[in-house]
Amino acid sequence: MPVRIRLDVSYDGTDFSGWAVQPGRRTVAGELLTVLTRLFGAVEGLTVAGRTDAGVHATGQVCHVEVPEERWAVLEPALVRKLAGLLPPDVRVLAAFAVPPEFDARFSALSRRYEYRVTDALHGADPLRRHNTLAWPRPLDLDRLNAAAEGIVGEHDFAAYCRRKEHASTIRAVSRMAWHRDPDGSVVATVAADAFCWSMVRSLVGAQLVAGDGRRPVAWPASLLERSVRADEVVVAPAHGLTLVEVVYPLDPAALRSRAELTRRRRDL
Template structure:
């Protein structure tokens, strides 16, 4: 009798040449490449679930996925090596580990963190501009952060959702939203329990437009309260966006959407926080992530 295991993996990919995470019949996807490699290993189809279904052109540093396997001969950690040998170089398994059978990469996630990169008034460098939104004006860092100051706590984010978003409940809990400089790049760093479709890119596009127009500090708050997408700005292009990190609680049962555990910073009785893979950090601690180093790519901080 075969023993089933659940494998949790952290993945990184360059989304430039993918039509997004989700498998598609006639277009290249990250899920499609991973499931093709798993099919080669298993001799049958293996379904993979991700924490976030990134759009076409969006990248990932810390995507988390899970799948079930009946292969007992491969240690869980070795799935990283085996799968990386079978997949193209623009999608990589960073880490693999066995987890509980009922772990769910999407529904057990406590927090998703994205970073959006902007390069403004800098020399054109194709190897960097491929991963950042290039602007011909210099944004005001202070004004951007004053505009974004309202992006905290539980918010109705309807004004920043796509018309094609199918979520009935568009309230989300935002843990932080801030701009800062990283080398010569302007970074928007945002984390929430979950995001609506195109929400991060809509936030970025709107904030950049408001800053350039010299809008008052409460302009973003007014757009939030309107609940109307037409009041917000453009949707920033996908190539500057990275799914950076996913945090989890380890608990006896799933933290499903709408539950206490799915909220912002609320505790799960008897649960401890997992960040990406395993970590001994309590909830709310800052976890160092990779940094963009011009000319070198991403390195651990």
């Protein structure tokens, strides 16, 4: 019988063509599958909480995969250490443990939290931060950024901020959208929601940055929620400033199946 295991994964997305396996391209899933197959022989159903785009990073990504029970019994005690020795240095498995068959890394998730890091320093991004920090050429006002973010919180149709997929809903519930300054002076956006559309976080950040530097009114990002199609004037912020930092799941194992069933339903306002 196969065992379903959960992997908590961290990676520097700079040199990856995103999460998903793509022929002829280096991807996070591709690297993981290569090593997992080497260790377990056969693996099935690699499923991720959020398929990050090329250049996007993660410190709190979650995936699940099914592996042979007999190999899991042998490898479990030292699996994280073995993976560290086999994986390339820009991807790491932080934890690996068995989960119930009802656990689904994608559909059982209650929320996902991202951070987007920007510097408005005159000298640009610090060399050690250049891979995960966007250099913004204009001064950013923290109060304006937070005023622009405030109207995004709640359940809305985010069609203006999403690259539409046929038959897919663009309704999402954003539970948090706020900005703060780190001690190094960088401004960091934190956004959490039950789920996100393709390019949604980077589009929200792009709209708020032009409000934060004064080129758009602070009410402009929220006003776009009235639209039913993609807002072409919203510039998608570059991928390298974005990091997936947390995925939250029900604490009660009995709630995993019901959460997955709820997530699979198409939503309408």
